[in-house]
Amino acid sequence: MTTEAAKLYIAFHGRVIEHLGIDMYQSPVAAIAELVSNSWDADAKTVAVKLPPSLTRDSEIVITDTGEGMSLQQCQDRYLKVGYNRRKDRQSEFTAGGRPVMGRKGIGKFAGFGIADLVVVETVSKDTGERTVFQLDVARLTGEADGYASETLLDVEVVEYSGPDESMRSKHGTTIHLRNLTLKKRPNSDHFRVSMARRFLLMERADEFKVTVDGKAIANEEDVEKIQFSFPADYTEKETPAGLSIDDGWGIEKLSNGEKIRWQFHFYREPIHEDELAGISIFSHHKLSQRPFLFNLSGGLGAQQGTSYLSGRIEADFIDDQEKDLISTERQRINWESDAALPLASWGQERVQTLLRIWKDRRAESKVQAMNARIEPFSQRLGKLERHERRIVDRALTSLAKIAVISDEQFEDLANAILSAWEGGRLRDLIDDLGRTSEMDADALVGILLESKAMNALHAAERVKIQLNLIEGLEERIKNRELENAVRDYIADNPWMISPEWDTFKVEKSLANLMKMVGASSLDTLDGWKGRVDLVLCSGHQLLVIEFMRPGVTADWDHVGRFERYIFSLREAVIANRGGDFTSVTGLMVADNLSRPAGFTEKLSGLRRQGMDATDWPGLLSKAKSQWKDYFDILFDRAPGDGRMQALASSDVDSSNPES
Incomplete structure (x- = not known):
């Protein structure tokens, strides 16, 4: 068969492209993550993502993998078949290489249209050595010039084709070129690597799957120095939930429905300002299925301010194994109203609430220890106070240490300000009240901060x-x-x-x-x-x-x-x-x-x-x-x-x- 004789077609209404690609994958990370998932399912050992150095008319994003590739017929039966369910069609939850299959909906292949108007696919089959290059133009597929395409079969342009070739089998793999980019700005390579890694639980557990962005590997590496407490590793014996086992820092538990999950939560030293990190992410078969959230908890949480310090990951494969698909099309959220997801939702709410209370106590204890270490430079000044005055100031500093949102540096500044205020005969009633307060709301804290600012300025002005x-x-x-x-x-x-x-x-x-x-x-x-x-x-x-x-x-x-x-x-x-x-x-x-x-x-x-x-x-x-x-x-x-x-x-x- 020659290139001229090779024929392909796509069978769906053109409007579907907008729903499955353009509307749902406008983030470059989300779009390319879907293509990386396809590479995993193709048993690729490496995936290389190359971002353009700048955005011009000729800029393109290239994703190259070393997977099994496709023959011409497989391009038709698999890639160009909308809704192709690899698990059902191949009657297996695993790839030929033994990997759990990520793909299910058969629409991730169109994610590229969220950020590009032209998708060029170049693939070499591991089985036959066939090489096929075809392209999909969103304007033609949606029929923008003459209304939406409505043909039952829509021809796909085959750019190049060469038949079975034994010598080509070793060059198997697929390369996807995303051209005519619709991005407003070029993605930052470093940020892109971090965001990509947070969409998978692969890097730490799959030795034979390496993803690079502009030549540098992505990795699920935590900012260890920024983490203050890590659970389940930091549980005390008394705090450890019944039935919990720990494996390499991950907790393993069974839910009320008998399903097994793996989890790991971190509390950072400072509030988290990154949307992709703040909250609990849920993964199924190594792939993100729920963006970071807090199990829909709202209000009435003990130590609620701790939610801005919390980041975590849960691996719950059973969510993606249900007969009815529980994960939204763009893999951003789970249907928490379903009976299958309710046990995980209940577990998550209880676990988050419990850990927030532990965090509050642990944070206060850490603050007090830090206070005791830092109080030494003030010992000479404290020694000059009368005994009952020392008790009042000590109580005030301890109460201040329990306010979890105050950083160590802020605590040191405020502790020094309290001592200076007491020595100067100022704010003594306020400091006494502070020492007698077991809990402090935000308004009271702001009042102290404002008064401290005015007090320090007043001392300097005098x-x-x-x-x-x-x-x-x-x-x-x-x-x-x-x-x-x-x-x-x-x-x-x-x-x-x-x-x-x-x-x-x-x-x-x-x-x-x-x-x-x-x-x-x-x-x-x-x-x-x-x-x-x-x-x-x-x-x-x-x-x-x-x-x-x-x-x-x-x-x-x-x-x-x-x-x-x-x-x-x-x-x-x-x-x-x-x-x-x-x-x-x-x-x-x-x-x-x-x-x-x-x-x-x-x-x-x-x-x-x-x-x-x-x-x-x-x-x-x-x-x-x-x-x-x-x-x-x-x-x-x-x-x-x-x-x-x-x-x-x-x-x-x-x-x-x-x-x-």
Whole structure:
């Protein structure tokens, strides 16, 4: 037989293509998963999915398997026969290779039309070596140009055909090209692999079936580090259900109707935000039959917030073995109204409710243990409290630990905030109430979080007000000529006065030690040096060199030039001493007055761009006050409606009492 003589036809109304392909498989993962299922049933050892690098007119998705392939007649009898039921027609629940058959409805072959308008099938038969290539065009099959196709037999275009060939039998397999793609965006390969793996329970149990996407294997690998509790493995002896056995981390149980299931549930450390992971998935014969759900439970659940942490899988082959098909056409959901499915639904509801209660207790226990481990840094502060106060704060922290939705990081922040609030004499009634509360609803928790946010902002704002008052006090000292050593020492103890960003700086008192650290012994030979650095502050790897001019002296070109040489020389020493403690040097020179000859202002601007500043006292303090006021405004915006914050904004804080 030649290509010209080869004939094929399809026997159905064209509208069926829309119902079975276009309407039901618009997700690329769902569509290709159906084609992968066909490869499993064809005893393929490998399936390779190749996604296009980009979406263009010529882009295609290619699925290649090493299955048994089809002869020309099998293409007609199996592939082009709508509703072909492999199990019934071959009178076996297993493939020739001994695999449980996935296919049942005989319509998954049309899933490709959900994401492509043209499907090209190339297949080589393992039995005969025949090679057949045919294509299905959705526009022609549905008769879009002239209304729906209604012929009893609709010709299918055979692109190529070659008869039986013994030498071709070893090249058996099927390749499907999905062309004229209707996708809005290219699927991400990594996400595609994960989503594909979650539609099967194959990868961990079928050594001779490997699926790759763009050359990388898909696998049902859990994010182990993200899982906090895993059941049935984490059951205690007392919690273990009667009749449960465990095999490689999976629970095995019999339902009330005698059917056997395998299951595994995980609780993650953080809420799950992926639809394909959140909830319980059910598989039949390794293939997804129910998308993640919670057995239709709603409301009244103990520890209901735990549902957002729960992910699980159940293997229930009997669901797909019923005489009446219980699985929806697109294999997304089970008919839970059927008598055969009711025992599984009942088991699932009871198991989810029980595990949620266990999770709540286990999560609280874990929080308390974490609290005990983290409380140690606060022990010194707790030790300063009266005994009855310690009991109240301890109770509050324990109650807080029982709120399962709080992450470890949030718990640590809130625990610290509670201690700070108690020490500051704030929120004592609220903290006492928190300690006496065995259960806490979301509204109460939100109230605590909002109050903590306002409290922290208020504490910081009070400190900023104190800083501003102290700066004003320094201005008075400057006016009274309380220079030079007293002011220098004052700034050394309070570097934040120069700028809020210098709050972490500390004084480096030993000039000799500084020279040693930066390897700058050669500075002693620099003209005019003579150890003339007035103050050096350090933070991390940064040095800040400050020079205070003598009272009454106006800084001019000579002073600025000498100061610039100091900083440049220190920087050279730091660069040369690569193994030293410091990597950067900045400088600040403060004088009573600045000279203003032509070009001097431009010189100062250039210095600032290079990390050196020369200013007078009014300029320094004015800039510091401006920065601290900006910081106060930011804090005020965090709790603008708080009466305490409003009162603080309209009044001065006593700088002599930082705790006021």
